[in-house]
Amino acid sequence: MTVALRLFVSSMAFGLVIGTAYWFCSHDATGTVLLCLMAAGLGFAAGFMQFAEREAALPGDEKNALPGDGAGAEIGVFTVRSAWPPWLAATIAAFLIGLLISPIIAIAAACAIVAVCWQLVRESR
């Protein structure tokens, strides 16, 4: 079991133990649900790592690996710059503020969000 997986499993177990203990101490539904949801979320992450990513072999996990050992392997696409993240944030902010002050702003911003998302998808192809 990798260190990362152990981290999620032990955090999930801690959440379950503390959630159970809290229920028997308090019979308070709010706190118990919060703690159990937390454990469930961590369990989902642990499950993903265990089942979906178990074939992944990372050079970072090899104690004796040298910097050259991973040479040539493509590890991802790293963009240097993109204009769309600030636009996406601005349109989402406009949408949320629009919900408070003007439905017209919210609708216009929602359209802009779709357009910006489309541009992001196009750019990442």
Place this chain on the structure above:
Amino acid sequence: MSVASVAESAPRRAYPALWLISTDHKRIGIMYVATTLVYFGIAGVLALLIRTQLAAPGNTFLSAQAFNEAFTLHGTAMIFLFVAPFGLGIANFLIPLQIGAPDMAFPRTNAFSFWLFLFGGLTIFFGLATNQGGADAGWTAYAPLSDLAVSGGLGQDLWAMGLIMIGISSILTALNFMTTVFIYRAPGMTMWRLPIFTWEMVATSLLILMAFPSLTAVLAMLLVDRRFGGHFFDAHAGGSAVLYQHLFWFFGHPEVYVMILPFFGVISEIVPVFSRKPIFGYTGLVLAAFAIAGLSMGVWAHHMFTTGAVVNPFFSALSFLIAVPTGIKFFNWIGTMWKGSISFETPMLFAIGFMLNFLIGGVTGVMVASPPVDFQARGSYFLVAHFHYVLGGGSLFAIFAALYFWWPKMFGVRLDETLGRLSFWTLFIGFNITFFPMVLLGILGMPRRVYTYPDLPGWGDLNAIATGGAWLMAVGVALFVANIVVTARRGVPAGDDPWGGYSLEWATTSPPPEFNFTSLPPIRSERPTFDMHHPA
């Protein structure tokens, strides 16, 4: 080293506009840091307004409404716009460098997180520009103080919406950090060779993922109550104000550790370098971070002892327990310094200032973890002193330590040492003159969150002293700003590794190139740069 496939490899130009569309983690990290420092400046001005109002009994410098807005926005800005995001900002700059990665796992998401944080902060302050004024229900916005009847202005809605944006931004950043650390470590950089700062950021990210959804949920519920006819927190319609407190503090207490764990990491990086020793008890420090993170998820209702609606012994016992892993960290820092060849450059001074101040914050925290003491101190200036010693004396001093320590890596020049030392002593003395009188004021029974107070014995004098200390702190901050200006004008190149650092960021140039490294040293311990400079 593995190669990164570069989507766009145009040479880096110095156009300022390019910063705005950059997805380079270093630039985003620096923009985070700069933005948080601007928000810190605004929060500091609000603090000076608050302290000036409280300098004398019966003062009329601010109206009650203006005071409420000032302390609400001061608390909000310090917590959500300065201390917590500074940790995320400096981590943005450092994590890929410390693990030998070319960038964050999701560069565009990283840029989006920053911009959403920026707009979230602006949304919060936008309330001041409305004719109904800014948010005024305190940084906790307890129901029913934050309901329409008591706090009817648009500013309170904008406050909640701005924090929702910041919450989403923080969650995305945490996901980015964890993915980057788990997947993009350089060959040989096993998890147990990670620098302590990176470990602390993994713990912080875990906390964000567990706690921040609760903040988003409670603020959405608050907005539904305020704008869309909901009754989640309206006791008259079958809702519960205590429910608000449960949901808020399920986020709010872990948030305290989101604001302190990164800075435990900062101190754990600085102390060994200036003690010329490896960190004492590496494994213990890592496990203590996760013990603190875990326990902090189970202590939310110690903020609710006096509601009578929670099981006080359960939350009190867990709160006491947090002192154990925190004590382990202190023990390890002292163990690191013990018999070390300590030098007292500015980052180390701030690190020691952090330890001294945080110790007072921690000890007063253990005191109020006891329900009988908490019942006595609740709602008093004792609590104001306690959390300012934790977050001001603790996190703030670690922030300055981080800035002085990693400034050469960010910009290639060292901040001026003389101005740095002067700034440290002014801030350290000013801080304690400001906040220690508040311990005494709390014991004397002065309530917090009041815009004026009667002329009772001791209250006026102690408040005047505290106000003087606040202005002295402002001088300390001004000296820091002056230092930046002086360094920008006539700073001398610092070299790649001016402090004799241990972790991987000191093995590359200052500032680092695009994608961080042209070559990496072999990684055989948690001190790869030290190993490179001192081969066995």
